[in-house]
Amino acid sequence: MSQSIQFSTPSRTPHLLHLPHSRFHRPLTSLSFRQFPLKYTSIRASSSPDLGSSSSSQVLHSPNGTGAAKPEERSVVATAVSTDTAAIDVDTVTEAELKENGFRSTRRTKLICTIGPATCGFEQLEALAEGGMNVARLNMCHGTREWHRDVIRSVRKLNEEKGFAVAIMMDTEGSEIHMGDLGGESSAKSEVWTFTVRAFDSSRPARTISVSYDGFAEDVRVGDELLVDGGMVRFEVIEKIGPDVKCLCTDPGLLLPRANLTFWRDGSLVRERNAMLPTISSKDWLDIDFGIAEGVDFIAVSFVKDIGVIAKIESIDSLTNLEEIIIASDGAMVARGDLGAQIPLEQVPAAQQRIVKVCRALNKPVIVASQLLESMIEYPTPTRAEVADVSEAVRQRSDALMLSGESAMGQFPDKALTVLRSVSLRIERWWREEKRYESTPLQPIGSGFSDRISEEICNSAAKMANNLGVDAVFVYTKDGHMASLVSRCRPDCPIFAFTTTTSVRRRLNLKWGLIPFRLSFSEDMESNLNKTFSLLKSRGMIKSGDLVIAVSDMLQSIQTYFYIRFLRQQWTMP
Numbered sequence: 088m089s090q091s092i093q094f095s096t097p098s099r100t101p102h103l104l105h106l107p108h109s110r111f112h113r114p115l116t117s118l119s120f121r122q123f124p125l126k127y128t129s130i131r132a133s134s135s136p137d138l139g140s141s142s143s144s145q146v147l148h149s150p151n152g153t154g155a156a157k158p159e160e161r162s163v164v165a166t167a168v169s170t171d172t173a174a175i176d177v178d179t180v181t182e183a184e185l186k187e188n189g190f191r192s193t194r195r196t197k198l199i200c201t202i203g204p205a206t207c208g209f210e211q212l213e214a215l216a217e218g219g220m221n222v223a224r225l226n227m228c229h230g231t232r233e234w235h236r237d238v239i240r241s242v243r244k245l246n247e248e249k250g251f252a253v254a255i256m257m258d259t260e261g262s263e264i265h266m267g268d269l270g271g272e273s274s275a276k277s278e279v280w281t282f283t284v285r286a287f288d289s290s291r292p293a294r295t296i297s298v299s300y301d302g303f304a305e306d307v308r309v310g311d312e313l314l315v316d317g318g319m320v321r322f323e324v325i326e327k328i329g330p331d332v333k334c335l336c337t338d339p340g341l342l343l344p345r346a347n348l349t350f351w352r353d354g355s356l357v358r359e360r361n362a363m364l365p366t367i368s369s370k371d372w373l374d375i376d377f378g379i380a381e382g383v384d385f386i387a388v389s390f391v392k393d394i395g396v397i398a399k400i401e402s403i404d405s406l407t408n409l410e411e412i413i414i415a416s417d418g419a420m421v422a423r424g425d426l427g428a429q430i431p432l433e434q435v436p437a438a439q440q441r442i443v444k445v446c447r448a449l450n451k452p453v454i455v456a457s458q459l460l461e462s463m464i465e466y467p468t469p470t471r472a473e474v475a476d477v478s479e480a481v482r483q484r485s486d487a488l489m490l491s492g493e494s495a496m497g498q499f500p501d502k503a504l505t506v507l508r509s510v511s512l513r514i515e516r517w518w519r520e521e522k523r524y525e526s527t528p529l530q531p532i533g534s535g536f537s538d539r540i541s542e543e544i545c546n547s548a549a550k551m552a553n554n555l556g557v558d559a560v561f562v563y564t565k566d567g568h569m570a571s572l573v574s575r576c577r578p579d580c581p582i583f584a585f586t587t588t589t590s591v592r593r594r595l596n597l598k599w600g601l602i603p604f605r606l607s608f609s610e611d612m613e614s615n616l617n618k619t620f621s622l623l624k625s626r627g628m629i630k631s632g633d634l635v636i637a638v639s640d641m642l643q644s645i646q647t648y649f650y651i652r653f654l655r656q657q658w659t660m661p
C-alpha cells in the first residue's frame with residue numbers, strides 16, 4: 088500500500104518493498120495515556136452552536152481536495168498548517184453514515200465494482216459511488232483505451248464534483264490463452280468445432296474458433312479436455328491437422344467473447360501450455376503506460392507468476408510462489424474465476440483462505456473476486472449460497488470484495504452492490520457482537536527497528552481499542568503505512584486515517600476498516616488533534632464523550648517519533 092506504482096521498463100525481477108520510514112534511524116517513542124477532561128475550551132469555542140445545520144452546510148471538499156492525483160502531489164509532505172486549514176475531505180457517503188449511525192456502524196470491508204457497459208455512464212457511476220463503491224475496476228481485456236479513458240475521467244469528475252474518493256484499479260489482460268469473439272455463438276452437444284491459430288479477418292469459417300496462443304496446435308494431444316471459461320463449455324480433442332485442432336463438444340453452452348481456455352490431461356491442468364507466455368504481454372505494457380498516464384491508483388497484474396503490484400492469484404504457479412509474490416506486491420487478488428480453471432474447484436476455498444491469511448500476515452490488502460453474486464447478473468436477488476460465500480469472505484476479514492460481471496454487464500449492478508454492503512455490515516456486526524477477535528498473534532514483518540516499533544505501537548493501539556471499547560483509532564500518516572498497520576490488526580472500532588494527499592487517501596480506500604480523510608496537518612500533534620476534533624465535531628462526525636486513540640508517523644524532524652494518545656472528550660455542547 089505504501090508503495091507507489093512505478094513501472095518504467097519491462098522488468099520481471101522481483102522487487103522487495105521498501106517501507107518509506109525504514110530509512111529513519113532509531114526512533115524516539117512515546118506511549119502515553121492521558122485524559123483531557125475539559126481541556127479543549129478553544130475547540131468548544133470554535134465549533135458551531137448548531138451542530139445539525141452547520142454540518143450539513145459545511146463545504147464537503149476543497150478544490151484541491153478530491154481531484155485527480157497530480158504528479159507533484161505524490162511527494163507532498165505536510166510541513167506546516169497550509170492555507171486550507173478549515174478543510175477536511177471525507178467521502179460524502181461515509182460522512183452521512185457516520186452522522187446517521189455513529190462510528191461503530193461503518194462498514195469495514197471495502198467494495199470494488201468492475202465497470203462495464205452497464206455502469207459506465209456518469210449517473211450510473213454516481214449511483215455506485217453512493218452505494219458504497221470504494222474502488223472502480225477497469226478490465227483491459229475488454230473495451231478500447233478511449234472507452235477506459237472516458238470512465239477514468241468520469242470517476243475523477245465524480246470525485247471532484249461530488250466529494251467521493253473512489254480509487255481506480257486497472258486490471259491488465261495478462262497472457263492467458265483465450266479464444267476470439269464469436270459474437271455470442273453457442274456450441275451444441277456433439278458438434279465438432281475447429282480450434283485454430285490461423286488468423287481470420289472477416290470470413291471466419293463456420294464452427295471455427297481462433298486461439299490466441301501460437302504453440303497451441305503443437306502442444307495439444309488427442310484425448311485432452313479443453314475447457315472454455317473454466318468449464319462453462321467443454322470439448323474433447325479428437326484430431327490434429329496442422330494448425331487446426333478438431334474438438335468434439337461434450338458440455339454445450341455459450342462461447343463468450345475472448346473466453347479463457349485451459350487444457351486438462353488425465354485429470355490435471357496441462358501446465359506447460361502457457362508457460363512460454365510472458366506474465367506481462369506487450370499489450371499489457373502499453374496498457375500500464377496508459378494507466379500511469381491517466382493516474383490510476385492501482386494496477387492489477389493478471390496471471391502473475393513472480394512480480395506484481397496488485398498480484399492476481401489465478402495461475403497454478405502463483406500458488407507455489409505465493410509468499411514471494413505477496414512480499415513483492417502491494418496487494419493481492421484471489422481471482423477465483425481463472426484460479427478455478429487451473430486447480431480443481433474444490434481446492435479453491437482452501438486456496439482463498441490461505442491467500443487471505445498470508446496477505447494479512449504480510450500486511451498487504453487482499454481482494455476476494457469473482458462470482459460472489461453471479462446469479463445477480465440476471466436476477467434481482469442472490470442465491471442463499473452466494474450470500475454464504477460473501478459472508479465467508481467477510482468473516483475471513485479480507486480487505487475487499489469485488490463485483491465483476493454483476494456490475495460490468497449485469498441487469499442489477501446497484502442491487503448487487505447493496506447486497507455486498509448489507510451482508511458485509513451484518514457479518515461484521517455479528518463478529519463484533521460475538522467478540523470473535525482473532526487471538527492469533529501477528530508475526531513481525533518489518534526488518535528495521537523503527538518498523539518494529541511502528542508495528543508494536545499499532546498492535547498495542549488496536550488491542551487497547553478492543554479492550555477499552557474505544558470509538559475510533561485516529562492515525563496521522565504521510566504515506567499510509569502506519570494506517571495499514573492498524574488495519575492489519577482488524578480492531579473492533581473504525582480507523583480514521585488522516586493523510587495530506589488525495590492520492591494516498593484514495594489508495595487507503597482498499598484497506599479494511601480505514602476511513603480515509605485528507606487534511607493538512609503539522610508536526611505538532613497537539614494542534615493536529617485540536618484541529619481534527621474541531622473539524623469533525625463541527626461536521627457532526629464525532630461527539631462529546633467519544634473515546635479516541637491517536638497514533639502518528641508524521642513527526643519526521645525528530646526522526647520517526649510515534650505517538651499514542653488516549654483522549655477523552657468531555658465537551659458539553661455549547
Ligand SMILES: Nc1ncnc2c1ncn2[C@@H]1O[C@H](COP(=O)(O)OP(=O)(O)OP(=O)(O)O)[C@@H](O)[C@H]1O
Binds near residue numbers: 226230425
Ligand atoms: N469494459 C468492458 N466492456 C465490455 N464488457 C465488459 C467490460 N468489462 C467487463 N465486461 C463484461 O463483464 C464480464 C465479467 O467481467 P470480468 O472482469 O470478470 O472479466 P472476464 O473476462 O470474465 O475475466 P478476468 O476477470 O479474468 O479478466 C466480462 O466477461 C465481459 O463480458
Ligand SMILES: CC(=O)C(=O)O
Binds near residue numbers: 401491
Ligand atoms: C478476476 C479474475 O481475473 C478472475 O477471477 O479470473
Ligand SMILES: [K+]
Binds near residue numbers: 226227259389
Ligand atoms: K483482466
Ligand SMILES: [Mg+2]
Binds near residue numbers: 389401422424425
Ligand atoms: Mg482472470
